[in-house]
Amino acid sequence: MEPRRHRPTEKARRTDMKIGIIGAGNIGGNLTRRLTALGHDVSVANSRGPHTLKELAEETGATPVRVEEAARGAEIAVVAVPLKAVQDLPSGLFDEAAEGLAVIDTGNYYPRGRDGRIAGIEDGGVTESRWTESRIGQPVVKAFNGTYAQDLLDRHRPKGDPERMALPVAGDDEAAKRKVRDLIEELGFDTVDAGGIDDSWRQQPGSPVYGLRGDVDAVTRALAEASPERQEKFRG
Numbered sequence: 001m002e003p004r005r006h007r008p009t010e011k012a013r014r015t016d017m018k019i020g021i022i023g024a025g026n027i028g029g030n031l032t033r034r035l036t037a038l039g040h041d042v043s044v045a046n047s048r049g050p051h052t053l054k055e056l057a058e059e060t061g062a063t064p065v066r067v068e069e070a071a072r073g074a075e076i077a078v079v080a081v082p083l084k085a086v087q088d089l090p091s092g093l094f095d096e097a098a099e100g101l102a103v104i105d106t107g108n109y110y111p112r113g114r115d116g117r118i119a120g121i122e123d124g125g126v127t128e129s130r131w132t133e134s135r136i137g138q139p140v141v142k143a144f145n146g147t148y149a150q151d152l153l154d155r156h157r158p159k160g161d162p163e164r165m166a167l168p169v170a171g172d173d174e175a176a177k178r179k180v181r182d183l184i185e186e187l188g189f190d191t192v193d194a195g196g197i198d199d200s201w202r203q204q205p206g207s208p209v210y211g212l213r214g215d216v217d218a219v220t221r222a223l224a225e226a227s228p229e230r231q232e233k234f235r236g
Contacts (some may be wrong), residue, residue, distance in 0.1 A: 016040045018098065020070040021062075022089070023080035024150035028108050031078060034152055034187055036060040038119050047085065072096045074182060079136070080106045080144075083128060083150040084115040086135050094138050102116040103174035105129045105140035108124075109234065117236030125202045129170070141171035142200040146210040155213070157187025166190035166219040168209055170200035188217055192219045208229035 016039045021028050024046040044053055053064035058188050064202050068090050071077040075098045079086070086107065093114060110127045111117050121139055129142045144152075147167060157164035166173040167184055169191050171177035181191040193208075203209050208222035 003060060003182055015191050017075045018073045018075035019043070020072070020077040021045070021080060021099075022070045022078065022093075023066055023106075024056060025080065026149070027144055027152070028078065028080035029056060030149045030152040031080070031144070032056060032062050034061055034156070036062050039188060042069055043072070043074070047088075049082070060168075068093065071101070073098055073117075074101060074106065076102050076179065078106065079132070079140070082114055083107045083109050083118065083132070086132050089136055091137075095134060100175065100179075101138075102173075102179040103136070103138050103140045104143050104180055106130050106144040106202075107132060108145050110205065111236030112233065122236050127197060127199045128204060129197045133197065139171070139173050139176065140197065141169060141177050141181055142194070142197065143169045143171070143184065143204065146205075146212065147205055148211065148213075151213070152187070158188065159185070159190075160223045163189055164188070164215065166192050166216040168192050168194035168203045168223060170194040170197055170203065170220055172196045190216050191221065192216055192225055201230075202226040204230065205234045 002145055010051050018041045021032055021042060021044045033044055036042050043065045044062045045065050045067040046053060050064035050066060057064045081164045107128055109115060109121055121128060128141050133140050155165055167189050169177060169181050184191050202223045206227045209219055212222050
């Protein structure tokens with residue numbers, strides 16, 4: 001039987017982008033599905049190797065690659081791996097990316113259930129994304145970290161729809177942040193500027209915006225109500 005392929009049901013971009021996705025779990029996998037459906041040229045990698053991504057590739061048309069190749073030529077790269085795995089990513093990962101690369105960090109720090117205690121975050125007083133930047137040697141834009149993976153498939157809406165959700169986006173590089181916000185808008189979600197990476201604690205696990213299915217006003221309020229103190233269950 002011919003393998004089932006993902007049939008694009010959304011209007012493709014007039015000019016597609018080269019996008020590399022590192023991590024093919026819930027978020028990485030569903031971003032692969034949506035972005036290929038929109039007509040983008042997606043390469044996807046995981047820690048187990050391209051042969052384990054055959055089904056996802058057949059479904060979507062994405063190109064399975066080794067992690068070392070994921071960002072080659074990419075205009076946008078997505079890091080969607082557990083935080084504890086960030087330090088194991090290969091050096092020079094973004095050396096062959098396109099000029100003006102924007103790196104999206106989707107990560108969250110779960111010290112008790114998954115990542116173990118990371119001293120650089122606990123003792124260093126830095127946000128998860130600032131720690132990630134220090135490990136990969138590349139500025140990042142924080143996005144999708146509080147988004148339910150299934151919502152990427154089910155809850156996207158056209159601009160102006162009263163049920164259209166908004167997602168917070170934090171980053172220091174305004175051009176990179178704009179590129180990421182434009183991509184999220186294309187995916188069917190509004191965006192709210194959540195400040196720089198040092199402000200990205202406002203969207204960390206346990207914050208009011210984390211997991212919020214709200215519009216621009218609701219997300220803006222939730223960001224304003226956030227506390228920098230990490231909840232006990234999210235501390236190592």
